[in-house]
Amino acid sequence: MDWLLAIRFDLDTVGDFLFDPIILRAMRQTLQIAALAMVLGVVLGVVLAVMRVSRNPIVSGLAGVYVWFWRATPVVLQLLIMYFGLRQLIEDDLFRDNWTRWRAAVITFGLNEAAYMAEIVRGGILSVESGQMDAAKSLGMTNLQAMRRVILPQALRVVVPPTGNELIAMLKNTSVAFAIGVVELMNAAKIQAAQSFKVMEMYTVAAFWYLVLVSIFSLLQAELERALTISERERPETLFSRALTLMGGRRGI
Amino acid sequence: MSPRSLSRISLLVFVALALAAVLAFAACKDDKKEGTTPPADQTPAGIDISGVPELQDGVLNVGSDIAYAPFEFYIEGTETEDGLDIDIAKAIAAELGVDIEFINTGFDGLIPALQSAEFDILVSAMTIRPDREDQIDFVPYITVGTGIVVPAGNPDNITGLDESLCGLTLAVQVATIQVTFLEDLNEGACADNNVDIVTFDTNPLAVEDLRTGGSDANFSDFPVAAEDAAQSDGELEVVEPQIDPEPYGIGVDKGSTELKGVIADALQAIRDSGEYDQILAKWELEGVALQ
Amino acid sequence: MFRAVDVHKRFGRLEVLRGVDMDVARGEVVVVIGPSGSGKTTFLRCINHLERVDGGKIYVDGELVGYREKNGRLVEDREAEVARKRAAIGMVFQRFNLFPHLTALGNVVEAPLRVKKLPRREADELGRGLLQKVGLAEKLNAYPSQLSGGQQQRVAIARALAMQPKLMLFDEATSALDPELVGEVLEVMKSLAREGMTMIVVSHEMGFAREVADRIVFMDEGVIMEEGPPEELFTRPLQPRTQAFLSKIL
Numbered sequence: 001m002d003w004l005l006a007i008r009f010d011l012d013t014v015g016d017f018l019f020d021p022i023i024l025r026a027m028r029q030t031l032q033i034a035a036l037a038m039v040l041g042v043v044l045g046v047v048l049a050v051m052r053v054s055r056n057p058i059v060s061g062l063a064g065v066y067v068w069f070w071r072a073t074p075v076v077l078q079l080l081i082m083y084f085g086l087r088q089l090i091e092d093d094l095f096r097d098n099w100t101r102w103r104a105a106v107i108t109f110g111l112n113e114a115a116y117m118a119e120i121v122r123g124g125i126l127s128v129e130s131g132q133m134d135a136a137k138s139l140g141m142t143n144l145q146a147m148r149r150v151i152l153p154q155a156l157r158v159v160v161p162p163t164g165n166e167l168i169a170m171l172k173n174t175s176v177a178f179a180i181g182v183v184e185l186m187n188a189a190k191i192q193a194a195q196s197f198k199v200m201e202m203y204t205v206a207a208f209w210y211l212v213l214v215s216i217f218s219l220l221q222a223e224l225e226r227a228l229t230i231s232e233r234e235r236p237e238t239l240f241s242r243a244l245t246l247m248g249g250r251r252g253i
Numbered sequence: 254m255s256p257r258s259l260s261r262i263s264l265l266v267f268v269a270l271a272l273a274a275v276l277a278f279a280a281c282k283d284d285k286k287e288g289t290t291p292p293a294d295q296t297p298a299g300i301d302i303s304g305v306p307e308l309q310d311g312v313l314n315v316g317s318d319i320a321y322a323p324f325e326f327y328i329e330g331t332e333t334e335d336g337l338d339i340d341i342a343k344a345i346a347a348e349l350g351v352d353i354e355f356i357n358t359g360f361d362g363l364i365p366a367l368q369s370a371e372f373d374i375l376v377s378a379m380t381i382r383p384d385r386e387d388q389i390d391f392v393p394y395i396t397v398g399t400g401i402v403v404p405a406g407n408p409d410n411i412t413g414l415d416e417s418l419c420g421l422t423l424a425v426q427v428a429t430i431q432v433t434f435l436e437d438l439n440e441g442a443c444a445d446n447n448v449d450i451v452t453f454d455t456n457p458l459a460v461e462d463l464r465t466g467g468s469d470a471n472f473s474d475f476p477v478a479a480e481d482a483a484q485s486d487g488e489l490e491v492v493e494p495q496i497d498p499e500p501y502g503i504g505v506d507k508g509s510t511e512l513k514g515v516i517a518d519a520l521q522a523i524r525d526s527g528e529y530d531q532i533l534a535k536w537e538l539e540g541v542a543l544q
Numbered sequence: 545m546f547r548a549v550d551v552h553k554r555f556g557r558l559e560v561l562r563g564v565d566m567d568v569a570r571g572e573v574v575v576v577i578g579p580s581g582s583g584k585t586t587f588l589r590c591i592n593h594l595e596r597v598d599g600g601k602i603y604v605d606g607e608l609v610g611y612r613e614k615n616g617r618l619v620e621d622r623e624a625e626v627a628r629k630r631a632a633i634g635m636v637f638q639r640f641n642l643f644p645h646l647t648a649l650g651n652v653v654e655a656p657l658r659v660k661k662l663p664r665r666e667a668d669e670l671g672r673g674l675l676q677k678v679g680l681a682e683k684l685n686a687y688p689s690q691l692s693g694g695q696q697q698r699v700a701i702a703r704a705l706a707m708q709p710k711l712m713l714f715d716e717a718t719s720a721l722d723p724e725l726v727g728e729v730l731e732v733m734k735s736l737a738r739e740g741m742t743m744i745v746v747s748h749e750m751g752f753a754r755e756v757a758d759r760i761v762f763m764d765e766g767v768i769m770e771e772g773p774p775e776e777l778f779t780r781p782l783q784p785r786t787q788a789f790l791s792k793i794l
Binding site for chain 1: 589592594623624627628630631632633634635637639641642643644645654655658659700703704707
């Protein structure tokens with residue numbers, strides 16, 4: 001058991017930094033960037049998906065090119081181009097003052113995410129049986145009306161699980177923003193590790209918080225999926241719903 | 254698709270993947286063979302390396318963050334290392350009669366990697382600092398100070414590591430001594446008007462941030478700062494003089510006393526023979542000679 | 545009020561409709577019968593422009609659906625126009641196609657609310673009335689998954705009627721139902737016919753056809769082979785193919 005003595009790990013450091021303001025502030029950065037980028041990505045993604053399924057070749061072609069481009073290049077490269085690249089090209093002061101690294105990160109992640117969301121939502125749209133569109137059209141709805149009121153709400157159920165996945169991936173991908181100088185959870189830990197030489201300890205702190213964040217989101221996603229299931233028979237059980245049952249009755253939740 | 258054609262396609266896919274895996278593995282093996290044999294006319298200066306465990310494989314493995322001209326960098330368009338540190342390391346290896354191999358590692362990961370024996374020594378323009386000395390041992394080899402790179406014309410009138418920096422945005426590389434300097438400044442002279450410290454994985458990215466106006470100045474080692482300014486087509490300049498010259502060290506893991514000994518001997522040998530001065534002169538960095 | 549002239553439709557290389565001509569007067573009930581693959585469903589879908597025609601014209605109440613005449617040629621209409629004309633034609637599908645995320649009432653009022661922009665109260669009133677008419681007053685707030693097939697189809701009929709169409713199309717409306725549920729749907733269709741709705745019904749239900757149809761149309765291989773009042777067609781079919789088909793199902 002001698003090897004146990006060879007393990008250098010300072011639990012106290014972990015305790016000290018777990019709730020350190022630098023770390024917590026960085027974690028907030030991670031959440032903010034991920035949340036805003038996700039919103040942009042989902043909204044734009046839905047628009048792109050509807051464009052992609054359009055019969056108009058120009059409309060679907062444009063969306064197709066967008067998806068192709070933003071999925072083909074690595075995010076870190078996109079960040080470098082969007083931030084350093086654009087700032088090099090455009091020397092205008094007004095632009096440079098407003099195009100901060102933080103905004104560039106949020107927008108780049110959002111535009112990137114939109115390409116992936118477009119494919120997810122498109123898959124969801126295609127999963128809705130064609131009879132639904134037939135019925136909507138025969139009632140006199142336009143394509144857009146049918147999308148908004150009939151198709152997309154049904155696509156939602158299929159879209160939520162992969163979207164949850166994307167959000168979790170986004171939480172972790174924000175660490176790449178360090179390439180343009182944005183410090184979030186992972187790199188805050190990395191910087192502290194470099195300054196203190198307590199490498200493993202700092203990474204443990206970072207890993208802990210990522211685990212917490214992802215776990216919370218997973219639970220929320222399960223609840224959302226449950227809420228979206230209309231038919232009683234197919235409704236999945238979640239930790240939360242089981243706990244509710246245990247605590248005594250559900251009263252139709 | 255008929256079952257037979259489906260299984261035929263599956264077989265093809267499997268073969269292709271297997272081939273790819275074999276090729277990737279083969280390429281991996283080749284990587285390890287990069288190194289330089291010491292020139293034939295350099296005879297080892299009689300340093301006995303038989304008691305040095307790390308050198309028994311006949312190779313001196315050197316860890317370095319190879320993105321820091323003129324100390325260590327890749328020749329443009331190639332994968333060949335060059336620089337002041339590179340030349341000194343090669344000279345030392347020649348003195349010891351061993352081959353040399355460089356392992357490119359992010360600066361902030363160098364010390365942990367040395368401690369876990371991923372390489373034998375580190376040579377990466379690393380300042381000798383008490384907190385670093387707690388972690389590893391050093392053999393001093395040059396003396397360098399900090400340089401400040403600013404946009405041409407020094408629009409913010411920066412005079413040095415002083416109050417002239419307060420309130421500005423400074424770009425630095427993660428884990429460098431420059432980060433510590435600036436943090437000290439924020440607790441001292443700039444306590445009421447902090448410097449905004451923006452960190453990057455590599456120094457070139459930090460310089461890029463300065464060039465595109467995201468930061469007001471960039472801190473790095475003086476020779477690096479001077480080099481960046483020289484390469485900038487007149488966009489950037491360096492603030493003179495260099496600040497707080499301090500010794501830089503070749504890093505050795507704390508347990509490797511024999512290795513440290515022979516490295517120190519080899520360094521002394523090339524200083525005695527004049528090769529050290531030749532290398533410094535080649536890079537026009539006579540000013541960084543060890544005091 | 546309905547006229548189809550020499551309608552052709554091709555899917556790839558397969559010509560499904562090879563020149564269909566049909567006239568339907570206002571208030572008339574036409575039942576279309578024929579073997580599968582004869583083009584009955586495709587013809588119905590061409591009427592409200594769910595499918596494009598490759599040749600010929602279809603007029604509903606004097607207007608072309610889905611097309612405009614421009615310099616003697618047919619040009620496809622703008623989407624808003626097509627939608628407007630479709631609203632005047634109601635369609636009931638074999639698989640109901642109810643919107644699963646809306647209640648029965650929700651299904652019925654959706655189009656009046658969004659397409660006709662009816663105020664909520666009016667739409668609700670209209671919806672309640674229609675659901676009552678099809679015998680589902682107590683199922684207003686039920687979701688489709690909570691309804692039987694027959695109930696779902698009746699909601700679908702109410703939904704189509706909510707747009708106050710001039711023409712109703714039924715595409716094998718009872719074929720997907722369990723036998724004991726067929727009757728309730730046929731009852732609704734019969735009362736609709738009695739009220740004077742113009743209906744084109746694709747169906748296998750001969751009893752219904754005999755009772756309610758003004759005319760039976762026999763389609764085979766993309767054309768209308770024979771047509772006539774039910775009594776005549778069923779008892780004295782003229783074409784051999786009609787005879788062959790009828791002998792299989794009667």
